[in-house]
Amino acid sequence: MPGSKAPVSFLVFFLLWARVQRWQVPELHVRIANWLEECRDPTRVLLVFRGAAKSTIYAVYKAWQLYCDRSARSLIWAADDKLATKLTRDTLNVLRRHPLCKGMLPPKPGAQSFWINGATDARNPSLDAVGVNSNATGSRADAIDFDDVEVPKNIKTPEARANLRAKIEESTHIAVPGGQKTYIGTPHTHDSIYTEQIEGGAAVLKIPLFEHVRRHEKTDQATRYRFDFEPGTDGLYVILGIGGGARILAVGADYQVERGEVVFAAPPRAVLDICAGCAWPERFTRADIEQRRRATRTLNAWDSQYQLEAKPAQDIRLDPEKIIAYDLEPRIREANNAAELLLGSVRIVGAAAYWDCSLGKLKSDASVFSIVFTDARGQLYWHVAEGLLGELADFNERGQLVGGQCAAIRGLVVRYRIGRVEVETNGPGGFVPPILRRALAGTGCGVAEVFNKADKRARILDAFEPVLSVRALWAHRRVLEGPLWDQMKDFSPGVRDQPDDYLDSGAGAISATPVRLGHVVGTSTGEPRKDWRPASGVHEVTLELE
Numbered sequence: 334m335p336g337s338k339a340p341v342s343f344l345v346f347f348l349l350w351a352r353v354q355r356w357q358v359p360e361l362h363v364r365i366a367n368w369l370e371e372c373r374d375p376t377r378v379l380l381v382f383r384g385a386a387k388s389t390i391y392a393v394y395k396a397w398q399l400y401c402d403r404s405a406r407s408l409i410w411a412a413d414d415k416l417a418t419k420l421t422r423d424t425l426n427v428l429r430r431h432p433l434c435k436g437m438l439p440p441k442p443g444a445q446s447f448w449i450n451g452a453t454d455a456r457n458p459s460l461d462a463v464g465v466n467s468n469a470t471g472s473r474a475d476a477i478d479f480d481d482v483e484v485p486k487n488i489k490t491p492e493a494r495a496n497l498r499a500k501i502e503e504s505t506h507i508a509v510p511g512g513q514k515t516y517i518g519t520p521h522t523h524d525s526i527y528t529e530q531i532e533g534g535a536a537v538l539k540i541p542l543f544e545h546v547r548r549h550e551k552t553d554q555a556t557r558y559r560f561d562f563e564p565g566t567d568g569l570y571v572i573l574g575i576g577g578g579a580r581i582l583a584v585g586a587d588y589q590v591e592r593g594e595v596v597f598a599a600p601p602r603a604v605l606d607i608c609a610g611c612a613w614p615e616r617f618t619r620a621d622i623e624q625r626r627r628a629t630r631t632l633n634a635w636d637s638q639y640q641l642e643a644k645p646a647q648d649i650r651l652d653p654e655k656i657i658a659y660d661l662e663p664r665i666r667e668a669n670n671a672a673e674l675l676l677g678s679v680r681i682v683g684a685a686a687y688w689d690c691s692l693g694k695l696k697s698d699a700s701v702f703s704i705v706f707t708d709a710r711g712q713l714y715w716h717v718a719e720g721l722l723g724e725l726a727d728f729n730e731r732g733q734l735v736g737g738q739c740a741a742i743r744g745l746v747v748r749y750r751i752g753r754v755e756v757e758t759n760g761p762g763g764f765v766p767p768i769l770r771r772a773l774a775g776t777g778c779g780v781a782e783v784f785n786k787a788d789k790r791a792r793i794l795d796a797f798e799p800v801l802s803v804r805a806l807w808a809h810r811r812v813l814e815g816p817l818w819d820q821m822k823d824f825s826p827g828v829r830d831q832p833d834d835y836l837d838s839g840a841g842a843i844s845a846t847p848v849r850l851g852h853v854v855g856t857s858t859g860e861p862r863k864d865w866r867p868a869s870g871v872h873e874v875t876l877e878l879e
């Protein structure tokens with residue numbers, strides 16, 4: 334490891350490279366560069382928010398280490414071989430083009446592992462990159478660098494996290510006496526290896542996107558919300574909601590600031606984050622932060638990737654009280670050779686229907702069919718959450734549908750003129766689509782097959798948390814008075830087997846909206862009806878639902 338006799342400091346080395354790359358170096362990167370050189374602890378953790386170029390800086394750091402000591406040996410450990418090789422490729426690029434590194438590389442260095450000119454160990458490369466599941470037994474290194482070794486796919490379950498820990502324990506036997514381990518990344522779970530290392534005494538540099546954050550989740554009644562920090566030179570960042578409806582509010586237009594409080598004219602009715610102290614305001618502009626917030630589907634994902642805080646799974650709950658109840662039935666209005674679907678005074682412009690099917694037996698999972706409407710503003714109306722029992726379909730000797738779950742779905746499809754039903758084909762649903770297509774013959778309604786690879790609990794959170802955070806989900810009273818309320822209240826992402834069939838069905842319909850279909854859904858006799866979905870245009874909607 335380079336000591337006090339390094340030819341140049343890492344900051345100087347980095348600034349020279351930044352000049353070659355024509356980078357504008359923010360204070361954030363200066364802070365990281367100084368810490369990497371000065372922190373000599375045997376184990377250290379670098380936690381920096383997503384998109385802050387921490388791996389790019391670290392590649393320059395690895396080149397500097399080799400510049401200072403050509404006998405240095407490093408092992409890069411990442412989630413997989415491909416990810417690990419990204420860091421070695423970046424380091425090779427620096428060694429080729431940095432003005433202080435001329436002549437350090439042989440003519441054809443390897444991309445995954447290589448020796449620089451002057452290396453003294455013929456067995457262990459100057460830089461070697463491996464995935465966490467690769468065999469590194471027998472390797473020796475002066476520095477072991479865990480670059481994004483923790484990613485969503487390898488920490489989904491406690492078993493997966495235990496497996497990850499078992500894999501990286503091998504580093505204990507690879508590092509030579511006096512070697513240094515560095516963990517670089519962002520936490521993806523409350524039970525993070527980064528948290529474990531910090532609690533075990535590792536040195537840490539932690540830089541979240543915002544230095545200060547005050548979150549208010551109950552925003553249905555009040556119009557004033559406190560914060561206990563100075564806004565800073567770049568002012569407050571007042572962020573409303575998460576997911577597609579999230580936005581950064583403008584002072585003066587959306588709110589005022591009075592004596593340490595953000596003041597609204599009316600309750601914001603969505604999750605509210607009051608933030609200050611952006612770590613890189615030149616790059617992470619308000620427009621960019623808003624785009625990232627909209628692309629992040631859950632608060633926990635935002636907190637882990639940008640604020641470097643991941644909640645325990647059992648602390649995450651879906652609050653059914655954030656759903657707005659209504660007790661209206663839609664009506665079709667036809668005029669001027671066109672049809673429109675109205676829910677009270679709200680014009681509905683799209684619908685999604687989703688069937689999380691089962692065999693409908695008493696002791697099996699519930700077979701649930703959901704319909705979710707959407708208006709032009711993106712408000713969602715969960716109108717149907719029907720638990721179906723009995724056989725999938727009953728046909729008489731003439732092939733006519735006379736009963737079963739598919740008959741119930743056909744009735745709902747015709748009643749609400751639904752043009753497409755998505756069927757989850759996991760498990761028993763694999764053979765259902767052909768039966769449902771036969772049952773829906775003559776209605777003009779299509780059947781789409783959906784095979785879900787993602788974990789069901791993650792799908793539920795991804796669907797519900799964004800719309801709940803901005804109070805964009807309405808539900809008919811009969812939906813809320815059914816099993817949904819208890820399933821939502823008791824839902825725990827950390828529990829694998831739990832009653833969640835109504836949640837799963839609703840999540841499927843929410844994820845599929847908005848759906849705008851142009852074809853006509855007919856009656857069982859084939860008599861054509863006008864489609865209520867608008868093909869195009871701008872629609873002004875006034876909400877009057879209670």
